[in-house]
Amino acid sequence: MPVVPVRYDRVLSIVGEVVRIALPAHDQDDSSGPRYGDLAVIQDVDGEARLAQVVKLGAGEASLQVFGGTQGLSTRSHARFLGHPPRVAFSGNILGRVFSGGGAVADGGPSLDQDPQVEIAGPSANPARRKLASRMIRTNVPMIDVFNSLVESQKIPIFSTAGEPHDALLARIGVEAEADVVVFGGLGLTFDDYWRFRSTFEDAGVFARTVMFVNQAADPPLERLLVPDMALAVAEHFAVEEKKRVLVLMTDMTAFADALKELGIAMERVPSNRGYLGDLYSQLARRYEKAASFEGGGSVTILTVTTMPGGDVTHPVPDNTGYITEGQFYLRDGFIDPFGSLSRLKQHVVGKETREDHSAVMNTMIRFYSGARDAERKQAMAFELSEYDRRLLRYGALFKERFMDITLSRPIEEALDLGWKTMAECFSPEELLVRQNLLDKYYPAAPVA
Structure with a gap:
């Protein structure tokens, strides 16, 4: 779709990372006007451009979340809508590459602007195209393979706390798991954590089949909302179009939920449990439900880290996650707890794909x-x-x-x-x-x- 040429000069307010733009009356009923989820470019008086996304459409106005932050913006800024939701490059060229939380190339390699682009945050796969999970993903981690087998198309979190080696475990699984493609999503990682993941993949010789989307701690927090959607969009296309067995690794989904909370506060939405919004369950489920095995195609398996602040499993993020996913791995004192951990799909492979004993x-x-x-x-x-x-x-x-x-x-x-x-x-x-x-x-x- 071509770029919408209209320039919107009337900024109503700037609150946190959200800018409210007034819309002309004809745009409210015109299909060529901005749509929910569309991208926009906001330009300040000095000419600096920042990417934003429509997060709310109201009577005569649109609310845009600005991924680069609103510092330096004023009511004299203006916006132009791009006419499409966020996109990410998809081709065989993205394997072995690192992208920022905004989807830009972040490894110093050649640009992929000429590669095909796919829209992110689309609907989950049609249930009629899904098939029953029946294949085990070997990880060579005894506490997983023997006691709570990971099954293809499963969605399962690692419940952990600060200081636990959850990132080391996630990297280990990425290296050893039986998968054609590994898609990694990092949310709010320190540079050291990001480099540790990348070095682990490179040293093990699996980086060539890995795609990394990384939002670092110094990057705009709201970019963390894009990382899961970009990772999952790429994973779905590899599974459906290339018939690959794709393993999606993400850390940390609590950082994703915190970014959602930050956006809700800026939009003055009424909070629910502990400041999180009432749609937290739906937002998490929308991402986790991308896990699927496709008839005649490949599969998407999702393994995430969800940290529990203070070790509290009743915290809204792990609590909601537990209702969506098909089990969990509890990481306590450096070990996978054999009692709290559970794989609800292991019965599909234990004794069938594995030995009789x-x-x-x-x-x-x-x-x-x-x-x-x-x-x-x-x-x-x-x-x-x-x-x-x-x-x-x-x-x-x-x-x-x-x-x-x-x-x-x-x-x-x-x-x-x-x-x-x-x-x-x-x-x-x-x-x-x-x-x-x-x-x-x-x-x-x-x-x-």
Whole structure:
């Protein structure tokens, strides 16, 4: 669509990052006038141009959020509408490239202005085109692959707190996961965090199949609203048009929600829970529901980090997220918590795409680890420990060492074999309460005493 040539000179107000522009009466009913979501360019009296987006259309006015900030703008500024919503480059040339939160090339490489552009923030895929999730994405992280398998087309967050190694875990998964394309979205990252992600992908040799959209802490906060939409638009096109298995990694969705709150305050919208707006659930769901497997095409799987301020899982962002996603991974004290974590789609792949003993190993190991936690509490309270309690304590220590360390890298078959070995070192076959045919096939012939 060609650029709308009309210049709008009447600025009604500037509040926070939002500029209100008066619209002529004919524009309110004219299809050539601005539409919700359209981009605009605001120019100050010195000629500096800044990108903005229509976030509200009212009687005789349009509200624009300015991504570069409104500092230096005055009521003598003017706006021109571009006639289209935000777009992002999409072609094979974007692989191995880094883009800013506004979609501009940010790695010093050649411009992609001549490449095809696709609109972002479109509707979710037609449910009729989706197919049931049935393929596992191997990550080589034992606590994920064995106990809460990640399934293609799944949407799942990592619930974490400040100081936890969630970014290191996310980068690990990006490097080792079975995926044709990895699309990374960073929201409010420090430069060190951004460079750590990029270096990890480069050092592992996977950067050539990775696309990065990064909003750094020093960049305009409102650009964080664009990052998820750009990442997901690119992911959808790779999945549908190129039939690729795409893994989308984003950190941190709490920063995205905070940017939404900041915009709502500037627009004087009535806040809901803890200052967040009433449509927080819808805004999050609109992004997460992009996860899908397509008939005759590829898939989009979404794995995000959601930090919980103060470790509070009832905070509006993790609370709303939990109702949208298909499980969660809890990261506590540097470990993926086996009790709080859950993958609601793992039953589609456990024992079907994986070995027949997967379910038995998973359930039995967690049962013994639960007993080990109880034995630890008895020991802490100076209760007398039985011989079985001491074996549980030994098992708990081995379980943490061999499975819970997020830096470990083991194929699931190797992890299952190690699970049998670990249980055999602490318990007799009868104590496992596992089917005899599985014991005959997988229980070590000469367990260590």
